[in-house]
Amino acid sequence: MKRRWILTAGLALLSILKMAAEDGSHLWLRPHQGANAQVTAPRQSPTLDIAANELRQAWKGAPVTLELKKDKQLGQEGFRISRQADRVLLSSPNETGLLYGAYHLLRLQETQALSRLDGEGVTEVPAYGLRILNHWDNLDGTIERGYAGQSLWNWDELPGKLSDRYEAYARANASVGINATVLNNVNASPQMLSTEYLQKVKALADVFRPYGIRVFLSVNFASPMQLGGLSTADPLDKAVIRWWKDKAKEIYQLIPDFGGFLVKANSEGQPGPCDFGRTHAEGANMLADALKPYKGIVMWRAFVYSPSDADRAKQAYLEFQPLDGRFRSNVIVQIKNGPIDFQPREPYSPLFGAMPKTPLMVEFQITQEYLGHSNHLAYLAPMWKEFFQFVTPASIQAVAGVSNIGSDTNWCGHPFAQSNWYAFGRLAWNPELSSDEIADEWLKQTFTTDEAFVGPVKEIMLESREAVVDYMMPLGLHHLFAWGHHYGPEPWCSVDGARPDWLPSYYHKADAEGIGFDRSSKGSNATAQYPAELAAQYDNLSTCPDEYVLWFHHVPWTHRLQSGRTLWDELCHRYDNGVQQVKKFQKVWDQAEKYVDLQRFQEVQSLLKIQMRDAVWWKDACLLYFQEFSKLPIPYDIERPIHNLRSLQKVQLPISNYECPTEELLNKNR
Ligand code: GCV
Numbered sequence: 324m325k326r327r328w329i330l331t332a333g334l335a336l337l338s339i340l341k342m343a344a345e346d347g348s349h350l351w352l353r354p355h356q357g358a359n360a361q362v363t364a365p366r367q368s369p370t371l372d373i374a375a376n377e378l379r380q381a382w383k384g385a386p387v388t389l390e391l392k393k394d395k396q397l398g399q400e401g402f403r404i405s406r407q408a409d410r411v412l413l414s415s416p417n418e419t420g421l422l423y424g425a426y427h428l429l430r431l432q433e434t435q436a437l438s439r440l441d442g443e444g445v446t447e448v449p450a451y452g453l454r455i456l457n458h459w460d461n462l463d464g465t466i467e468r469g470y471a472g473q474s475l476w477n478w479d480e481l482p483g484k485l486s487d488r489y490e491a492y493a494r495a496n497a498s499v500g501i502n503a504t505v506l507n508n509v510n511a512s513p514q515m516l517s518t519e520y521l522q523k524v525k526a527l528a529d530v531f532r533p534y535g536i537r538v539f540l541s542v543n544f545a546s547p548m549q550l551g552g553l554s555t556a557d558p559l560d561k562a563v564i565r566w567w568k569d570k571a572k573e574i575y576q577l578i579p580d581f582g583g584f585l586v587k588a589n590s591e592g593q594p595g596p597c598d599f600g601r602t603h604a605e606g607a608n609m610l611a612d613a614l615k616p617y618k619g620i621v622m623w624r625a626f627v628y629s630p631s632d633a634d635r636a637k638q639a640y641l642e643f644q645p646l647d648g649r650f651r652s653n654v655i656v657q658i659k660n661g662p663i664d665f666q667p668r669e670p671y672s673p674l675f676g677a678m679p680k681t682p683l684m685v686e687f688q689i690t691q692e693y694l695g696h697s698n699h700l701a702y703l704a705p706m707w708k709e710f711f712q713f714v715t716p717a718s719i720q721a722v723a724g725v726s727n728i729g730s731d732t733n734w735c736g737h738p739f740a741q742s743n744w745y746a747f748g749r750l751a752w753n754p755e756l757s758s759d760e761i762a763d764e765w766l767k768q769t770f771t772t773d774e775a776f777v778g779p780v781k782e783i784m785l786e787s788r789e790a791v792v793d794y795m796m797p798l799g800l801h802h803l804f805a806w807g808h809h810y811g812p813e814p815w816c817s818v819d820g821a822r823p824d825w826l827p828s829y830y831h832k833a834d835a836e837g838i839g840f841d842r843s844s845k846g847s848n849a850t851a852q853y854p855a856e857l858a859a860q861y862d863n864l865s866t867c868p869d870e871y872v873l874w875f876h877h878v879p880w881t882h883r884l885q886s887g888r889t890l891w892d893e894l895c896h897r898y899d900n901g902v903q904q905v906k907k908f909q910k911v912w913d914q915a916e917k918y919v920d921l922q923r924f925q926e927v928q929s930l931l932k933i934q935m936r937d938a939v940w941w942k943d944a945c946l947l948y949f950q951e952f953s954k955l956p957i958p959y960d961i962e963r964p965i966h967n968l969r970s971l972q973k974v975q976l977p978i979s980n981y982e983c984p985t986e987e988l989l990n991k992n993r
Pocket residue numbers: 459467468508509510587591626664692980
C-alpha cells in the first residue's frame with residue numbers, strides 16, 4: 324500500500340515537474356540531455372566561448388572545429404559548415420559568424436535536417452547587414468502595443484542590477500540571426516538621452532555585445548529643447564547641431580559600437596523638422612552628420628500622415644518621394660510594409676520602388692496590434708512573405724520588426740506568438756525561406772519532431788493569418804477596429820471631435836450603394852502611386868484582385884467578384900470562413916494533446932476558445948452592421964449570427980494601448 328502511494332506521489336510529482344519545465348520560457352532553445360561534444364575554438368573570447376559552450380551543451384555529433392578564416396563570399400557574418408573525415412568544420416571570417424554557425428548546426432540537429440551537411444555542406448550569408456528589433460518600450464515599464472507583460476528593461480535597477488533575462492534575450496536573438504535592437508518606443512521620451520539613462524543603456528549593450536547585438540535608441544527630435552534647455556530644435560540651428568554632436572560623442576564614449584538613432588518625426592504629434600519649416604531630409608541629415616564620425620546611422624521613419632484632404636494611404640509617398648536622393652548615405656528611410664498601418668492585409672507601400680536613390684528598409688509589426696493581440700494564433704510569416712512578392716529583397720537595405728517581447732514567462736504572451744519572433748529573425752536573415760520551412764523548424768524545436776504533430780499543426784499556422792483576415796477584414800477592408808486599443812470590431816465607431824482618418828467609416832465608406840474606399844483614378848487615385856502594370860491592374864475593378872478590392876474600390880453590393888459571388892455574398896462567406904477556420908484549429912489542436920506538455924496544451928486550448936468567440940464577434944458585428952447598408956439577407960448556407968447588433972454596439976473594453984484583454988474581461992463586457 325505504502326509502495327503504491329509512493330509510486331503515485333512520484334508520478335504526480337513527475338507530471339508537475341514536466342508541466343513546470345514547459346512554461347515556454349526556453350522558447351525554441353529547449354535544453355536537451357545527452358550532449359557532451361568536443362569543440363575546438365581558435366581562441367577564447369566572449370563570443371567564441373558562447374559558441375563553443377552552446378555546442379558542448381547540445382551538439383550530439385562528431386567533434387566540431389571552429390575556424391576563423393578569411394572568405395570574401397561570406398561577408399561579415401556568414402559561415403560554412405561541412406563534414407570532414409572525423410569532425411564537423413565550422414568556419415567564418417568573424418566570431419559572430421561562428422556563433423550564428425553554431426546555432427545553425429544545432430538547428431539542423433534539432434529539426435533532423437543534418438543530411439544538409441552532406442556533400443558540399445552548408446553556406447549561409449545573411450541577406451541584410453541590419454536585422455533589427457524595434458521595442459516600443461516606455462521608460463515607465465509599459466510597452467505601447469505590447470501584450471506580453473511589462474518591458475524587459477528594468478530601468479530602475481539598471482545599470483547596477485542585470486536581470487538574467489537580458490542575456491537570455493540576446494541569446495534567443497542571436498540564435499535566429501537578429502543583430503540589433505532599438506530599446507525604446509519611437510514615441511520617445513527625451514529622458515532616454517540623459518546621462519543617467521545612457522549609463523543604463525551601456526549596461527545592456529555590454530550584455531548584448533558578445534551575442535553580436537548592437538544597441539540603437541529612438542530619439543525625440545525635440546531633445547535639445549526638452550533635455551538640453553535650448554530654445555529650438557531647428558536642425559539648421561548651430562546650437563542644435565552642436566548639441567547633437569556632443570550627445571553623439573557622449574554616447575560613443577560609453578558604447579563604442581552604438582548603432583544609431585531611430586526617429587519618428589512629425590507623426591502622430593511627435594516633434595520633427597517640419598515644426599521649424601525644414602524637411603524630413605534636413606532633419607535626418609543633421610542627425611546623420613552627428614553620428615557619421617562613429618559610423619552610426621539614422622533610421623528615419625516614413626510613417627507620416629496628417630488630417631489633410633489627401634487620402635491617408637497616399638501621404639507617406641507624397642511627403643517622402645520628392646525627397647529621394649536628398650538623404651545622407653548613413654540615413655535609411657524606414658517604411659511600414661503597407662501604406663496605412665499594419666492592417667491584417669494591406670497592399671505593399673508604393674514608396675518601395677519609388678525612391679531609387681535612397682536606402683530603404685521595411686518595418687514589419689511582430690506584435691499583434693491589429694491581429695488579436697496575444698490572444699489569437701496568427702503566424703505572420705505568410706504576411707511578410709506576401710510583402711516580398713512585391714518588393715524584391717534586394718531592393719531594400721535592412722529589415723526591422725516591432726517586437727512582441729515582454730516580461731511574461733513565455734516572452735510573447737501566446738505560445739505561438741513566439742513563432743513570429745522566430746520567423747522575423749529567420750526571414751530577415753533569409754527572405755527566400757518559405758513560411759512552411761520556418762514553421763516546420765519552429766515547431767520541431769519548440770514542441771516535438773513527431774510528424775503526426777508537426778504536419779497538422781503546421782497547417783494551422785500556415786492558414787492562421789488568412790483566417791484572421793477573413794474574420795476581421797476580408798476583401799481589402801481595413802481599420803474597422805475599436806477606438807484606441809485596436810482589439811475588437813467597431814465599424815460604427817464615432818468619437819466627438821476625432822480626426823476623420825482615425826475612424827473606421829473613413830476607411831470602409833459603407834453606404835446604400837456599396838462599400839470600400841475608391842482609390843482608383845476615379846477616386847483618390849492612390850493606384851497611380853504603383854508601378855504602371857500594377858497601377859492598371861488595381862485601378863480596374865474587374866482586374867483588381869479580390870484580396871484588395873475594397874482597399875481600392877467602392878464596390879456595389881451586388882457587383883460580382885472574381886469568385887463569381889456578389890460582393891455581399893462573398894463578404895458573408897469570407898467572414899464565415901474565418902470562423903470555420905478557427906473552429907478547425909480547435910479540433911486540430913485538441914488532437915495534439917498527446918504530443919504536448921499539459922501546460923502549453925491547455926494554454927493554447929483556452930486561447931483558441933477566446934479566438935473562436937472573438938471570430939464570431941467580429942463576423943456578427945461586421946455583417947450585422949454592414950447589412951444595415953446592404954439590406955440583403957445573410958446567405959442561408961452560412962452560420963446565423965448569435966449576437967444582436969445593438970448589444971455589440973454597446974461593448975466597450977476598458978483596456979489601454981498596453982493591454983491584452985483577459986477572458987474574464989471579455990466575458991464581462993461582451
Ligand atoms: C508607436 C500606430 C500605433 C501606435 C504607434 C504608431 C507608430 O498608429 O497605433 O501605437 O506608435 O503606429 O508606428 O508610430
